[in-house]
Amino acid sequence: MAVYTTLTQKDIEYILQEYNLMLNSFSEIKSGILNTNYFLSTNKGKYVLRIFEGERTFEDENLELEFLIKLNTVIPCCLPLKTKQNKNFLVFKDKMVALFYFIEGQPITKVNIENIKQIACYLGKLHSYSFGKRLDRKSRIDLNFYYNNIDFSKIDIDMRHKEIILTAYNRIKDIDYNHLPFGVIHNDIFPDNVFIDNNNIVGILDFNEAQTGPFIFDLAIVINYWIKIYNLDKAKETLFIDTFLLEYEKQRILTKEEKLLLPVAIINMALVFILLRIYKFHIEKKHNIFIENKCYSELIHLLSTH
Numbered sequence: 099m100a101v102y103t104t105l106t107q108k109d110i111e112y113i114l115q116e117y118n119l120m121l122n123s124f125s126e127i128k129s130g131i132l133n134t135n136y137f138l139s140t141n142k143g144k145y146v147l148r149i150f151e152g153e154r155t156f157e158d159e160n161l162e163l164e165f166l167i168k169l170n171t172v173i174p175c176c177l178p179l180k181t182k183q184n185k186n187f188l189v190f191k192d193k194m195v196a197l198f199y200f201i202e203g204q205p206i207t208k209v210n211i212e213n214i215k216q217i218a219c220y221l222g223k224l225h226s227y228s229f230g231k232r233l234d235r236k237s238r239i240d241l242n243f244y245y246n247n248i249d250f251s252k253i254d255i256d257m258r259h260k261e262i263i264l265t266a267y268n269r270i271k272d273i274d275y276n277h278l279p280f281g282v283i284h285n286d287i288f289p290d291n292v293f294i295d296n297n298n299i300v301g302i303l304d305f306n307e308a309q310t311g312p313f314i315f316d317l318a319i320v321i322n323y324w325i326k327i328y329n330l331d332k333a334k335e336t337l338f339i340d341t342f343l344l345e346y347e348k349q350r351i352l353t354k355e356e357k358l359l360l361p362v363a364i365i366n367m368a369l370v371f372i373l374l375r376i377y378k379f380h381i382e383k384k385h386n387i388f389i390e391n392k393c394y395s396e397l398i399h400l401l402s403t404h
Contacts, residue, residue, distance in 0.1 A: 103134045103149045103193060110147065114140065116181045116188050117197055129205070129290055132238060133306055137200070144200035145179065149193050152306065156194050158235040160186055162305050163196060165233055165282060172227045173220045175302045176201065201301030203293035209324050214338050215345045216299045217292060217320060221284075222349020224302075225313045228281035229350075237309045239285045241267075241366060244373035253380055259398050266369050266401045273362050278312040278355055285309060287319050314356050317346065318367040322400050326364075329399065368400035 105113075111121050120141040127135040127146070134149035150159050163178045163186040170177045178186045179197040187196040206213055245267055250260055284291075285307040293301040325338045343352070352360075375394035 102151050105136065105147075105149075109190070110136065110138065113147065113188065113190055113195060113197075114138070116183075117179060118182060119145075132286075133304075138197075144202075146176075146198045146200055148196050148198060148306075149190075150196070150306070151193075152236070152238060154236055156187070156189070159194050159306075161233055161235060162308055163187065165231075165308065166305060169224070169227065173223050173302060174201070174300055176305065201293050201303065203295040203300040206289035206292050206294055209289055209328070210297070211338065211341060212297055213289075213292075213294065213299070214320075214324060214342045217287070217324065218342045218345035219349060220299060220302060221287065221316055221320065222346045224284065225279075225281055225316070226350045228283075229279065231281050232310045233282045233308055234310050237285055237307045238374070239307045239370055241370040241373065242271075244370065244377045245271075248373060248376055248381060253376065255376065255380065256395070259395065262398060262401050263369065263372060266365055270362055270366050270369070273359065273366070275312040275314070275359065275363070278314060278359065279353060280310060280312050282308055283311040283313060283316045285311065285315065285319075287316055288323050312356075312363070313350070314352075314360050314363045315367055317343075317360060318363040321360075321364055322368050322397075323371075326368075326400055327397070365401065368397060372397045372401070 105124075107121065107124070110124055114121055122139040122141065124136050124138045124147075127137055133151045136147040138145045138147055152159070166175055166177060167186075169175050176198045179199060180186065181188055187194050189195070250264065253260075284302070284305060286304060287302070291302065291304045292299055293303065320342060321339055325335060325342070330338065346352075372394045375392050375397070379393070
């Protein structure tokens with residue numbers, strides 16, 4: 099989440115007319131780096147307004163919304179509100195806009211073992227439900243795109259980091275995941291995209307990078323950004339990872355091939371978000387946008403510790 103497109107109060111009031119809602123107040127949501135989001139308080143409750151900033155067709159974006167409507171019967175996830183015309187979205191100033199029901203809770207800021215168990219369960223349910231299903235569209239979680247569009251001979255980052263990144267990329271670049279179990283994956287399942295209330299997960303948010311992919315990519319994201327990112331002592335890290343995989347397999351059993359390639363996928367999904375951050379803040383230079391500044395260097399140890 100972030101704010102790339104600035105909306106005025108009149109803009110938001112105009113949009114809300116299409117939902118038969120009246121605006122009380124609104125504020126920008128800074129967290130995240132991919133779409134524009136606003137928090138809205140209205141006469142009928144709270145909502146999140148999303149402006150889709152990706153380079154997809156409206157039809158491709160709507161695939162996600164249709165998927166969420168069905169997925170909401172399986173796991174707690176963000177749900178789009180229908181317009182007066184019974185549509186999932188509207189177009190405002192040539193951009194696609196959708197309104198989501200607000201989920202009461204707080205994003206996870208400190209991960210504990212109970213959070214690990216719950217996200218494992220919900221990911222297992224998501225993957226079991228989406229097994230074999232397709233959501234074929236472009237995603238900005240794209241390792242090769244960022245690698246091919248970053249000139250490492252010119253980019254102003256630490257030379258040691260360059261070496262670590264290039265070594266990791268060369269190690270994994272030819273790995274083929276196409277034979278692994280696949281379906282619709284979240285693709286961005288960070289703790290701040292999961293809301294909790296009284297330590298219970300009440301909502302999984304931001305499926306805007308969801309697409310068809312191997313399930314172990316989601317597992318790798320959790321292992322990296324819920325566990326390894328915190329530099330836990332080895333015993334605790336192992337406990338968290340083992341617990342996560344054990345709880346996940348209560349919903350969907352991993353194949354031998356998945357277990358074999360999971361360590362490689364962990365490197366893959368560490369690298370893709372490192373490159374995404376380099377691209378956003380060193381190539382696109384999004385510092386002038388209302389956006390949470392996420393430094394790539396915070397993630398570099400995910401590569402150097404392997």
